[in-house]
Amino acid sequence: MRGKPIQRTKFMKFSPVFLRFLRYARPYAPLIIGAIICGLLKFSLALSLPGALGVVMDHVLLADLPRDQKIQRLIFILTLLTLAFLGRAPTTYYRSYLATVAGSRAIFDIRLDLYRHLQRLSMTYHATRRTGGTISRLINDLNTAQGILNEGIVAIAMDVLFLSGVVVFLFYWDWRLAAVSLTTLPLYGLVFRFLNPRLREVATEVQEEMQELSGEVTEKISAVQVIISFTREKTEQIKFFRRHRKYYSTLIRRERLKVLLTTVAEFLTEVGPIVVICYGGYRVINGTLSPGALLIFNGFLAHLYLPTRRLADYSAKLQEKLSALERVFEVLDSPPDIKDLPGAVPLLRPKGRVEFRNVHFAYDPQKPVLQGINLIAEPGQSVAIVGRSGAGKTTVVNLIPRFYDPTEGCVLVDNRDIRTLTVRSLRDNIGIVLQDSILFSGTIKENILYGRHNATEREMIRAAEMAQIAEFIESLPDGYDTIVGERGVMLSGGQRQRISIARAFLRDPRILILDEATSNLDSGAEQAIQEALSRLMKGRTTFVIAHRLSTVINCDKVIVLDAGRVVQEGTHAQLIQEKGPYRTLCEEQFGAIRLDVLSRKVG
Numbered sequence: 001m002r003g004k005p006i007q008r009t010k011f012m013k014f015s016p017v018f019l020r021f022l023r024y025a026r027p028y029a030p031l032i033i034g035a036i037i038c039g040l041l042k043f044s045l046a047l048s049l050p051g052a053l054g055v056v057m058d059h060v061l062l063a064d065l066p067r068d069q070k071i072q073r074l075i076f077i078l079t080l081l082t083l084a085f086l087g088r089a090p091t092t093y094y095r096s097y098l099a100t101v102a103g104s105r106a107i108f109d110i111r112l113d114l115y116r117h118l119q120r121l122s123m124t125y126h127a128t129r130r131t132g133g134t135i136s137r138l139i140n141d142l143n144t145a146q147g148i149l150n151e152g153i154v155a156i157a158m159d160v161l162f163l164s165g166v167v168v169f170l171f172y173w174d175w176r177l178a179a180v181s182l183t184t185l186p187l188y189g190l191v192f193r194f195l196n197p198r199l200r201e202v203a204t205e206v207q208e209e210m211q212e213l214s215g216e217v218t219e220k221i222s223a224v225q226v227i228i229s230f231t232r233e234k235t236e237q238i239k240f241f242r243r244h245r246k247y248y249s250t251l252i253r254r255e256r257l258k259v260l261l262t263t264v265a266e267f268l269t270e271v272g273p274i275v276v277i278c279y280g281g282y283r284v285i286n287g288t289l290s291p292g293a294l295l296i297f298n299g300f301l302a303h304l305y306l307p308t309r310r311l312a313d314y315s316a317k318l319q320e321k322l323s324a325l326e327r328v329f330e331v332l333d334s335p336p337d338i339k340d341l342p343g344a345v346p347l348l349r350p351k352g353r354v355e356f357r358n359v360h361f362a363y364d365p366q367k368p369v370l371q372g373i374n375l376i377a378e379p380g381q382s383v384a385i386v387g388r389s390g391a392g393k394t395t396v397v398n399l400i401p402r403f404y405d406p407t408e409g410c411v412l413v414d415n416r417d418i419r420t421l422t423v424r425s426l427r428d429n430i431g432i433v434l435q436d437s438i439l440f441s442g443t444i445k446e447n448i449l450y451g452r453h454n455a456t457e458r459e460m461i462r463a464a465e466m467a468q469i470a471e472f473i474e475s476l477p478d479g480y481d482t483i484v485g486e487r488g489v490m491l492s493g494g495q496r497q498r499i500s501i502a503r504a505f506l507r508d509p510r511i512l513i514l515d516e517a518t519s520n521l522d523s524g525a526e527q528a529i530q531e532a533l534s535r536l537m538k539g540r541t542t543f544v545i546a547h548r549l550s551t552v553i554n555c556d557k558v559i560v561l562d563a564g565r566v567v568q569e570g571t572h573a574q575l576i577q578e579k580g581p582y583r584t585l586c587e588e589q590f591g592a593i594r595l596d597v598l599s600r601k602v603g
Contacts, residue, residue, distance in 0.1 A: 132218030
């Protein structure tokens with residue numbers, strides 16, 4: 001699913017993104033300045049070659065001197081020239097190295113900030129965007145921006161400073177030749193002004209198409225089993241071809257503009273020397289300019305046009321990198337919907353009383369999900385939330401840890417609006433076992449310890465025992481160090497679920513949320529887990545969501561939802577006696593029921 005489109009004017013300004021990046025680069029200013037100085041030294045030493053050629057022409061080859069003296073002068077000049085070029089080696093190395101280190105550190109800081117920010121963004125943000133698209137901004141866009149200092153800012157700053165110095169020198173050397181040599185420079189400005197905005201726009205389109213391509217590929221690869229099961233390989237190949245072709249077409253448009261920019265720049269750099277040679281040759285013929293002076297000027301002229309040509313190349317690269325950074329900063333500018341309010345206080349040693357007070361909620365303002373929910377869970381009480389699919393059961397429990405905030409009304413813990421509590425302290429006191437048990441690639445030990453990273457090994461093993469998974473883990477060759485694979489692919493659904501339950505045991509929360517916690521277990525394992533969950537639930541405020549009503553029979557309270565409203569509330573024994581939605585749900589699962597049988601289940 002696409003996120004919100006990037007809003008931009010026809011010619012987006014360069015400075016905001018550029019200046020924002022400089023704030024990240026500012027801590028590494030000494031490295032950047034060092035790189036620029038090394039670059040200036042590198043190119044300044046290169047000026048020794050045309051200077052030496054001019055001196056050799058006028059003061060050695062054309063000078064009226066004895067042969068031995070000419071050879072001595074030639075050797076002296078060549079020695080100085082050799083030393084100059086030997087000095088270029090370290091300056092070349094440190095110019096690239098320092099700029100690369102500074103740029104890599106700045107990008108590292110941006111990527112770290114982006115990753116942190118992505119974790120602060122609400123579930124709404126992530127639910128409306130493809131995972132692959134988000135990864136594309138975190139990885140691909142920042143990889144594209146990687147060389148922004150080395151190939152962009154440092155290179156441009158170095159070339160502009162060097163270019164300014166060469167221009168000053170050329171006017172000092174011969175202002176007439178210098179004026180002629182600069183006749184093509186205004187054309188560069190026109191080319192940059194016309195092509196750079198278009199190149200920036202197309203470069204952004206390339207990044208957006210890459211994001212869509214990454215999002216689609218990530219989605220389809222993660223669902224490859226479904227694709228194979230329904231023999232949709234050919235269809236998905238065609239879709240990938242079309243998406244990739246669209247990306248390819250945009251990429252070619254960007255490359256065409258880059259090539260056009262560099263081609264025009266190269267043409268202008270080739271025209272300039274021709275004009276200078278014509279005018280300078282005319283002056284040499286008239287005797288107003290020496291051949292050596294023309295040779296020196298022409299040699300320095302190469303150092304005027306070479307940086308100018310590089311500026312065209314760097315400008316194209318910089319537009320591409322800035323467009324990538326712009327997309328990254330767009331995500332960084334997305335405000336978190338769920339955040340600590342000013343004056344928020346930590347939740348310390350809560351009793352676990354949870355109250356919903358006239359709670360309304362909607363993912364889309366036009367489609368309400370919850371409407372006027374009122375319920376109270378006293379400390380240590382277990383509350384089952386039941387209803388048909390789409391009734392809003394999961395949405396209700398998602399409001400407790402503030403995955404979302406109510407659009408109206410409030411949720412309270414220990415009689416305090418959870419929006420007045422710090423988000424971290426609230427979630428530290430909540431344990432969740434999701435319907436879709438999610439494990440991370442790594443070991444079983446690492447996944448269980450995700451519940452509490454500083455737990456002892458004995459505590460971890462105890463949690464596994466209570467989740468009825470310890471015996472299985474110990475039967476594995478590597479035990480708790482067994483690799484589970486991405487999303488726990490090496491384990492069965494029931495095993496993944498029990499490891500998730502062990503993780504919840506280890507967390508030891510005051511408030512527990514079980515969202516279909518036994519949905520992936522067979523009947524035998526379910527009974528064992530129910531016993532373990534009963535021990536875990538004891539003394540904790542627990543919310544149980546289950547389609548299988550057999551898992552909620554022993555809860556202290558049952559809340560029946562229908563279309564986002566509470567339509568029944570009471571114990572299982574009370575509700576089963578009434579002819580209402582709860583009894584209907586029981587009859588659909590168990591068939592024609594006998595009240596006395598169900599009543600015995602309660603005991």
